[in-house]
Amino acid sequence: MESRSLGQEYTKGLWEENPIFRQLLGMCPTLAVTNAVINGIAMGIATSFVLIFSSLVVSSIKKLVPKQVRIASYIVIIATFVTLADQFLKAYFPPISKSLGPFVPLIVVNCIILGRQEAFSSKNTVGRSLLDALGMSTGFILALLLLSSIREILGTGAFLGHQIMGAWFKPLIIMILPPGAFITLGVLLGIALFIEAKTKRRRP
Amino acid sequence: MNLYTKMVVVLTSVGLLSGLLLSTVGYLTKDKIALNQQREIEDAIIKVVPGSKESEKVYEENGLIIYEGKNKKGEITGFAVYASGTGFQDIITLMYGTNTTMTKLNALTILDQKETPGLGAKITDEKSFLRFWKNRNVRNSLSLRKPPVDSPEELSPSEVNTITGATISSEKVLEIVNASLRRVNALKKEGKIGREG
Numbered sequence: 442m443e444s445r446s447l448g449q450e451y452t453k454g455l456w457e458e459n460p461i462f463r464q465l466l467g468m469c470p471t472l473a474v475t476n477a478v479i480n481g482i483a484m485g486i487a488t489s490f491v492l493i494f495s496s497l498v499v500s501s502i503k504k505l506v507p508k509q510v511r512i513a514s515y516i517v518i519i520a521t522f523v524t525l526a527d528q529f530l531k532a533y534f535p536p537i538s539k540s541l542g543p544f545v546p547l548i549v550v551n552c553i554i555l556g557r558q559e560a561f562s563s564k565n566t567v568g569r570s571l572l573d574a575l576g577m578s579t580g581f582i583l584a585l586l587l588l589s590s591i592r593e594i595l596g597t598g599a600f601l602g603h604q605i606m607g608a609w610f611k612p613l614i615i616m617i618l619p620p621g622a623f624i625t626l627g628v629l630l631g632i633a634l635f636i637e638a639k640t641k642r643r644r645p
Numbered sequence: 646m647n648l649y650t651k652m653v654v655v656l657t658s659v660g661l662l663s664g665l666l667l668s669t670v671g672y673l674t675k676d677k678i679a680l681n682q683q684r685e686i687e688d689a690i691i692k693v694v695p696g697s698k699e700s701e702k703v704y705e706e707n708g709l710i711i712y713e714g715k716n717k718k719g720e721i722t723g724f725a726v727y728a729s730g731t732g733f734q735d736i737i738t739l740m741y742g743t744n745t746t747m748t749k750l751n752a753l754t755i756l757d758q759k760e761t762p763g764l765g766a767k768i769t770d771e772k773s774f775l776r777f778w779k780n781r782n783v784r785n786s787l788s789l790r791k792p793p794v795d796s797p798e799e800l801s802p803s804e805v806n807t808i809t810g811a812t813i814s815s816e817k818v819l820e821i822v823n824a825s826l827r828r829v830n831a832l833k834k835e836g837k838i839g840r841e842g
Contacts, residue, residue: 476762508654514659521663525670532674535681542759596763614763 455575693742
């Protein structure tokens, strides 16, 4: 891990270790809230907020926390930031809070966040942890954006609520229902693995 | 410091700090959240009782709240009924407005629902559902038109339309409205709300 440059610490989250396409973490919000682009973006931002601040706190107190109680401490820290995000959305963005429903409180159990604390922030410096969290967040937001764009366009013919498809387009309602989430994710994962296989063959 | 003391100290301080932060933020956002909920209800009342400028809660019981809409001069413009009940997926919360004698339903609006997106969730859609709920005669219970029609003119005054592919959600909304109407009429007979008209 020390061999990575600071830039790579950030960029690895975009593709190489993308939380959704490469690590398959955080599938619950990925599948559940990506039926509209605005929900995908809001979920991405809320999760990023929690991830970035948890990583900062965990990496700065890593020497103080005995390893026997580290998971309990991390969960309390994560839950604190999740509750803050939830309260903030409820107070300032009530419509978004309503459409995300129970999925904001569920960020607590999003494996991306605990996974990064355990695998990265608890072993690395504050600076590297911040870059790692920023990279993972960007990767997560981009993946949610891609998934929700595909689902909203095919499922309703609109993008961010604006109709972009002509009258000839018959929305595929299944795309905004749960099966559409699995189908889209499956196809995107297939494409990701295909690209990975292609690029690996070129540089063995 | 031995390990056990350290464990206790670390967990306690993490918990304390977190509690402190949360109670501060909870205190700061509490009013704003309550205000949002209140504003949502006020907006809904103005939407379903035309001509209202302000409203006053006149009756409340489990799952049913009745508001009186008033215009600028303080005259009663009608009643807004806040009701909830089970939908196809989860609780549906809605509000509808009636005239001052509670014989006509002006309009319906859905405040909260978790119906199937693209199907049952169309109960919040003006074009496919809510416009068929304008100016209904509610002297007796409303009934559902099946199969659905294309324009509100084709319905009789005591009928409402069904959403294609979401019959259950349409029925559930109707059930909530009818049940609350029965209750409202009973309350009116008891003289707890409204006036003779």
